[in-house]
Amino acid sequence: MSRRRGLPFSSVVTALAGFILLWFTVPGIGPAVRAARADGVSGVFTARELVCVQHPGHESCTWTGDFLAPTGQVRDRVSLYGSGRESMRAGATASAVDIGRTYWVYGPDGSDEWVFTGLLLLLGAGLLAYAARAAVVRPRAAAT
Known part of the structure; x- marks a missing residue:
């Protein structure tokens, strides 16, 4: 065997x-x-466009816009992580932190x-x- x-x-x-x-x-x-x-570069996020994705029984939205660093450098077409439909309006600004991700910036609370x-x-x-x-x-x- x-x-x-x-x-x-x-x-x-x-x-x-x-x-x-x-x-x-x-x-x-x-x-x-x-x-x-x-942990990154603090700056200001300006909301430009609300991007939403429909899921069965659920909608997920994120604000996309520009991030202005204190040095004057602008990153465009980034999304504010954790933002939603009701969190901002087009043209509104919010404090944000750029941690180096390609498409995302984050709120000051992480x-x-x-x-x-x-x-x-x-x-x-x-x-x-x-x-x-x-x-x-x-x-x-x-x-x-």
């Missing part, structure tokens, strides 16, 4: 899923922490996006740990 060698397919898939989650999440740790702490990043990190690490445990602790062969 030959003994089957190698990892079970489910362990390989689980490890791959964990690795992919970590691959996409780890680069976002720094920006998520900077966003949470509002953001809670670190929570989602943290959950994805935990899930990815958990999947890898589960797959590793399954590879090390194999079921005992049934006695014949």
Whole structure:
């Protein structure tokens, strides 16, 4: 009777899923922490356009506009993270912080996006740990 060698397919898939989650999440740790702490260049966001996306039973809106840094540099077509339909009007201004993200600036109080990043990190690490445990602790062969 030959003994089957190698990892079970489910362990390989689980490890791959964990690795992919970590691959996409780890680069976002720094920006998520900077966003949470509002650690960046303070300036003024001017709302220009309300952009809304319809989901089944739900609408998500964000204000897009310009960010003016104290140096006079203007970034256009950025969105104010956490803004919504009722939070501003076209032409209104708000304090904002540029943390270096391409399309987003944040309010001076920071953001809670670190929570989602943290959950994805935990899930990815958990999947890898589960797959590793399954590879090390194999079921005992049934006695014949």
